[in-house]
Amino acid sequence: MAIDEKMIQELxxxxxxxxxxxxxxxxxxxLDSILAQDYPNIELIIIDAASSDSSVSLIKSWVExxxxxxxxxxxxxxxxxxxxxxxxxxxxxxxxxxxxSCDDILEPSKISKQVEVxxxxxxxxxxxxxxxxxxxxxxxxxxxxxxxxxRAWQMESQLPSGCIFPxxxxxxxxxxxTVLVDTQKVRDLGGYNSNSIMEDLDIFLRLSQHxxxxxxxxxxxxxxxxxxxxxxxxxxSNRQIxxxxxxSNFIGQKGDWDRFIAxxxxxxxxxxxxxxxxxxxxxxxxxxxxxxxxxxxxxxEHP
Numbered sequence: 380m381a382i383d384e385k386m387i388q389e390l391x392x393x394x395x396x397x398x399x400x401x402x403x404x405x406x407x408x409x410l411d412s413i414l415a416q417d418y419p420n421i422e423l424i425i426i427d428a429a430s431s432d433s434s435v436s437l438i439k440s441w442v443e444x445x446x447x448x449x450x451x452x453x454x455x456x457x458x459x460x461x462x463x464x465x466x467x468x469x470x471x472x473x474x475x476x477x478x479x480s481c482d483d484i485l486e487p488s489k490i491s492k493q494v495e496v497x498x499x500x501x502x503x504x505x506x507x508x509x510x511x512x513x514x515x516x517x518x519x520x521x522x523x524x525x526x527x528x529x530r531a532w533q534m535e536s537q538l539p540s541g542c543i544f545p546x547x548x549x550x551x552x553x554x555x556x557t558v559l560v561d562t563q564k565v566r567d568l569g570g571y572n573s574n575s576i577m578e579d580l581d582i583f584l585r586l587s588q589h590x591x592x593x594x595x596x597x598x599x600x601x602x603x604x605x606x607x608x609x610x611x612x613x614x615x616s617n618r619q620i621x622x623x624x625x626x627s628n629f630i631g632q633k634g635d636w637d638r639f640i641a642x643x644x645x646x647x648x649x650x651x652x653x654x655x656x657x658x659x660x661x662x663x664x665x666x667x668x669x670x671x672x673x674x675x676x677x678x679x680e681h682p
Contacts (some may be wrong), residue, residue: 390420391497393490394473394562398463399481400428403437405603406481408518410441413479418491422448424467429457434481461571461578468562468570476562482603483556484514489599493559496593505564505590506583509557511600518601525598526554537674538594544587547580548626553592555579556600564590577625584629 395413399406413423425442427435435453442449450470454463464478475497479485493507510527514520530552532538539546547553565571568585575581586592 387419390418391474391494392472393418393421393494393559394424394467394471394476395421395490396424396426396464396467396471396476396478397481398426398428398460398467398478399430399434399438400457401430401432401434402481403430403432403434404482404516406434406437407441408484409479409481410438412485412487414445414447415487416485416490417487418494421490422450422471422473424450424452424470426452426463426467427454428460428463429454459573461573461575464578465570465573468565471562473562475559476565477556477559479556482605484518484601484603485556486599486601489597490559492595492597492599496595497559497561500591500593503591504593505561505586506553506592507559507595508553508592509595509597509599511554511557511602512598513604514601516603516605518603520601521604526552526557526602527596531671532596534674535594535596536678537671538596540593541591542587543592544584547584547587548629551580551622553579553583554600554602556602558583560586561590575625576621580622581625581628584625 397406397409397413402409410423410425413421425438427438438451438453442451452463452466452470467478468476475494477490489509493509496507497504510525512520512525513523527538530550539552564586565582568582568589571578572581572585583592
C-alpha cells in the first residue's frame with residue numbers, strides 16, 4: 380500500500396500485542412518482524428508471562444532505542460493467556476489489534492494488507508484473516524500444505540467471508556496470529572472469556588454472531604509448529620472434543636445448529652469405532668465439496 384506523509388497522519392493506529400513465555404529462542408525474530416511491518420502507524424505491547432528463561436532480559440535489551448511506541452508488562456506469576464490478552468487489550472490504543480505469540484513471524488505487508496481491507500469495507504467488519512505457512516523450530520518451512528491449501532482454497536472468492544458463524548462450527552479454519560481485529564468490537568463483547576478452553580475460537584465465534592469476517596488470499600504469517608504445539612501434542616479427536624466442549628456454549632443460540640453440534644458429539648464419542656471415524660471424515664469432506672461448489676456458482680454469477 381503506497382502511503383505518503385499526509386496519509387500517515389490519517390491512518391488508523393494498529394496495536395500489536397506480543398505475548399512471550401519462555402520464548403528466548405524465537406522472540407527476537409517475532410519482534411523484528413513487527414518492527415519490519417511496512418504499515419507506518421503501529422504501537423507494540425509486549426507481555427512476558429513470567430518466563431523462567433532469558434526472555435525478560437532479551438525483551439528489555441531489544442526495546443532500547445526503538446522509535447516504535449512500546450509498552451511492556453513483565454508478569455511476576457504465570458497467568459492464563461486470556462488474562463494476559465485482556466490486560467493488553469485494556470492498554471491498546473489502536474483501532475485494530477492482533478495478538479501474536481513470540482514464536483511466530485509476520486510477513487512485512489501483513490498488517491498493511493489487512494488495514495486496507497478494513498478501510499474499504501463497511502462498519503460491520505470485525506476480523507480480517509489470512510493464510511499461514513508452517514515452520515519448524517529452526518524456522519524451516521515444513522513440507523506441508525498451508526492452512527488454506529489444506530482446504531483446497533485456491534482463490535480469494537473461496538474464502539468464507541461475511542457471516543461465518545455456521546462455517547466456524549463446521550471447521551475452525553482461522554489461525555489465531557493471522558487475524559487483524561476491530562478493537563472496540565471485542566471490548567463491546569467483554570473481551571476474552573477467562574473460562575474458555577480455546578480463547579481464540581471462542582472470541583471468533585462470539586464476534587461472528589454479530590459481525591462479518593473477511594479472508595484475504597495471502598500467506599501473512601509463519602506459524603511455528605513445535606513438538607509441544609497443540610497440533611503436535613494432542614490427537615485429532617482430542618482437539619475436536621475441546622472444540623465441541625466450546626461449541627456446547629452456543630446451543631440454543633442463533634441459528635439451528637443444535638442438531639449439528641449434537642451429531643458431532645456423537646461421532647467423537649464413538650471415535651474409537653472405525654465406522655464412526657469414517658463417517659466423521661466423510662462429513663468434513665462433504666463440507667469441503669459443498670463450499671467449493673458454492674464458490675464455483677459465485678464465479679459463474681459474478682465472473
